[in-house]
Amino acid sequence: MSMGCLSLILHSHLPFVRHPECPRFLEEDWLLEAISETYLPLLDVFERLEADDIPFRLTVSVSPTLTAMLQDKLLQERYINHLQNLIDLAQAELKRTKNDPELNKLAGMYLRRFENCFKNFTDRYKRNIISRLKYFQSKGYLELITSSATHSFLPLLQNVPKAVKAQIEVAVDSHTEHFETNPEGIWLPECGYFPGVEDYLKARGLKYFFMEAHGILFADQRPNYGVYAPLYCPNMVAAFGRDPESSRAVWSSEEGYPGDNVYREFYRDVGFDLPLEYIEPFIHDGGIRVNTGIKYYAITGRTDQKILYNREKAMKKAEEHAEHFLTARLIRIEQLQKSMDRPPIFVCPYDTELFGHWWFEGPAWIEYLIRKVAMVPDRLKMITASDYLAEYPENQVSTPSFSSWGNKGYAEVWLEGSNDWIYRHLHKASERMVELCRRFPGEKGILRRALNQAARELLLCQASDWAFIMKTGTTVPYAVKRTKEHIYNFNRIYESVMAGSLDKEWLKKIESKNNLFPHIDYRVYA
């Protein structure tokens, strides 16, 4: 038996952004970039590990909105166009840098990467990333879990219980439909837990969730093993607490790995660095400079004089960091052995998009780590929460504390001066949806379509991403617009259904635009 367990959880999520009304839409780049920089490189890692017969076991949560986008034909088509544009840019870069061998080598690296993405996405995966994830699950390498339907921060919906219920039910149904298995666990968006949410999870067969460390530590009974073992909520749904040490090592740009000087600098992109007349064909319409993903510099240090990125050096560092991570866990196991009568579990959840997109070397770090862990099977074993519960079905019972992994550990990120105005509308629309369900319990035809669309619009306005962006200030006007759009659409359906005057053309338009959860049944709000 191993002396310790490592549970790596990659939480993959992006909000539903799909704009068929525009030929190219800026915020769709969130997805397109993540496919090239994170999802495909991670699949590459899994492919190599499988080919080399290296055992591994990871948990990957795929939010229902991300799943819907990865399966969407229009967005798949747009990804191919996006990639073609990047290949063209990389080829232009190869020409532009021909007299500078070091830069030229890097341009060549990007060209190969993009071409590899193209080949894998089109030929190997036939545009279907979800199906490849399913394959790795079927082989026992991955455990795929869900998140709430539109990644809603559930503690701030708790005063409308049916809104929470619908977020969970639609998520589980969507997961089951796309992955053809019921999810065993759920990633509570932003680790947002409130006492009682476990009842909704249990009702849909979910057996566990993850939470921030203090959610476990501040539970109503002191946890005997700290965060190194799960707690059962009183209804026997298990809560696994994040290990603060291993989280810090990976997240922190100051004291953690991603900030190392030899790693690639995220903020120096040719989309911003090169003259407009050259870069214009490759950036956004109207000369709006965007990240292209071609970045030539290393972090270097606190200076604007960045040195060129050296891939070999960066890979060597990633391997060192994987070794460091493993050693730190092994030391911790020894310390914990004195006070535990079972192997500790290190729960290490990260946003998947951190790896590759922001921390360019992240996927390589994961690969090195997995290969190293595979060499010490008697000391550390990679497992999932389900594996752990199968092996250790007896756990302490205690109600965890309301918590999140956001600033100061509670709801402050999603409830503050910039975003608190949304809740009046989110709650009101939720109540109105429940009312619609009561008044129209078994509709057919156009009315049923309208009610189903109302449910979609409601779920979309509840995405935690909009409040998050309003607070963190990246693309605020878009987040505000999206919140208002879905509330407006919902209200319009509500009012017209109540008045018996549906605008069929308009309904058709929003159905084809906001087309996620095609099989939703509005009675999920009953």
Added chain:
Amino acid sequence: MTKERLLSVSMEELERIAISRGLSIREDLSKSALVDSILETLEEVKRERDEQNNLPIRGEKTKFIITEDEEFDTVKQDEYPIPERYNETKVVFMVRDPNWAFAYWDIEDQNIEKIKLDSGFDQLILRVHNLESAQFNNSNSNSSFDIPIQFHDRSWYIYLPYQNCSYVLELAYLSKGKCHILSRSNKIKTPGGSLADIQDPDDEDTSPRLTESESFKSHSSREIIPQRIISRGRE
């Protein structure tokens, strides 16, 4: 926002942006100098904002960085009009952390008219009840305090002195010394924000395992004022 993009907008628009960012504009300022000072302010705001964020939030934020231009999406079309309020008498209470909660409310127009006609009307209030038992009734409300509010107020952040405690809120008004309740909120419970007491002295030896909880003391915001207390009447 990139410098070249700022340089491409009109002086008038630049001035509007500068004013909206709280910059004072000198008459003799050149376009380039104005752009520099806007960029400097933006950089500072960005830095301050990032400093408030913990690691997961900083990491998550990078998912949404595509360009530097969007913050100035100055188009003011209200493509999707939504109501400011729903004209109902209602108060909702939301727990935010161990010491702060948020309340929003509304009072139906006809109720407002009625209250204004009450000759003894003194003050509109939020009455915060600290509950000991789960079931709230007027007799077991063991303490309460009032927050005076105005008719145009619609939301408020409320400091709650006790952790691990249930609270309920009443939207009410005082008239001739009597309290008239307009609406009562849902009940909330503040998180404990600390380790639970040890119930079995034999469990004392488990404490060393929890030493890491030291690092979570900063999670309790009991002495920290919310970053942006909402201003009255803002909606």
